[in-house]
Amino acid sequence: MFLIAAPMASSGGSGITLLLPLILIVGMIWFMSRTQRKQRAKQAATVAALAPGTKVITTSGMVGIVEEVDDEYVTVEVSDGVLVQFVKNAVGRVIPEDVADEDATADEDVAEAADEPADDKPEARDTVDVPETGDSKVQDKAKLPPTHTEN
Structure with a gap:
């Protein structure tokens, strides 16, 4: 019986792919602390002035x-x-x-x-044609759609 030696398949990547998330996390923490430091310095300058x-x-x-x-x-x-x-x-x-x-x-x-004195002219109001009579009627306020329906 002969055993053939074959290389094992690599389950992970190189060391860089393992370090990349760690580098990103450290970079985000550094950026946030830098921003907070700037805000604290600005607040201190405001209070000092x-x-x-x-x-x-x-x-x-x-x-x-x-x-x-x-x-x-x-x-x-x-x-x-x-x-x-x-x-x-x-x-x-x-x-x-x-x-x-x-x-x-x-x-x-x-x-x-x-x-200044206000103008005594009344405001222009919207008119609505009433279909049954053909007359125009002054509309006091806008008609809103119903908020619910009855069955």
Whole structure:
């Protein structure tokens, strides 16, 4: 009886194919940590630049003007005479002065428009032809399709 030696079939690939998923995972973790580091640096720069008179939005959505800056806290005026104290890291972002000026200008434009007299002309209304009579009828509001059907 003769035994023939034949090479065994390779079940796996080379070492590179085994390392490729590991390299991808390490790369994703590095990229995410890099992005978080940039965000933390940007937040730290924002907090360091706080000064009285700066308009800010907190992380909870409160909008106000910085009145006082301490080592750990920021006092923000959210309404006339209403002062609220926040931790410095609660300041989400600073509203640039030009955006605040545009908002004030838009508010003034709305106030001026409200002061102008309104036209006494009635609004144009849609008319619907009634098929039985051939008359036109003013439609008060749009007809909506039924929300359910009865059996």
